[in-house]
Amino acid sequence: MWERITRRLARSHLRERDETIARLRGERDRARHRVSVFERDTRVEYLFVLTYGRSGSTLAQGILNSIPGYLIRGENRQILRHVWAYDKTGVAERRVQRRKQGERGVEKGSSGSRSPLFGMDNYAHGAALRHARKLAVATILRPEPDTRVTGFKEILWGEPDTPDFVRWLQDVFPGARFVINTRDLESVSHSAWWSKDPDALAELQEREAMLMRLRDQLGDAAYHIKYDEFTANPEVLHGLFEWLGEPFDVETVRAVLDVRHSFRPRTDRSGETDEEETGEPVADPP
Incomplete structure (x- = not known):
């Protein structure tokens, strides 16, 4: 027992x-x-594509994604601008509170619980940058186990404060690099939704001027490619790959150029052909 x-x-x-x-x-x-x-x-590096709509940026995105270990996502409606606005507000209020503390002769960053803005004099900007990066990586970029370089392409860079926003992106994504993609503006102005806007060419000229200012601002962190050049002769992208530190295989690039990177036209209720308001042209300009 x-x-x-x-x-x-x-x-x-x-x-x-x-x-x-x-x-x-x-x-x-x-x-x-x-x-x-x-x-x-x-554990990843960051790469972003800056351009305007109908410039061939989806094709550029495809070329970059042909590089092993690259994961460049598409447009996101500049969602990170909302995070920048959050951080910018916090930094501005911290500056105001500390200035007022200096004027009163009290120690900066010493607000107490009786202050209506208790704690904003110590807004954690560094933590905001780190968590902004983690938020973007977890929700937008979502790198895969074999991802070495990730980022996204975006066409909305026309706001006057864009240079400041790009500086903030550099703070959020240390070491980030930027590919600036342009295309013949006359061709763009006759493509898709631009063709319905009588002021398209003028607006595109303004947007491209902004991109050129960003190129100059970013210096070695930026590389400029031109849709009309690389679709006519893929060999011109050798410089891009050299800048990225990646081996250049022109046949792989040609294979990407042979695949449609765009949206398909749709027909509205009137029977007229229309096109989506996002997406980029195929390799051969319309």
């Missing part, structure tokens, strides 16, 4: 041990996953 009891107790202890081991292993695996997600933004 005692022998049966002893075996039963032993089996019970073994079961408890196994359950504890399984639970601890589960906690370990979950912790490893959290750490991998937390560190995911530090």
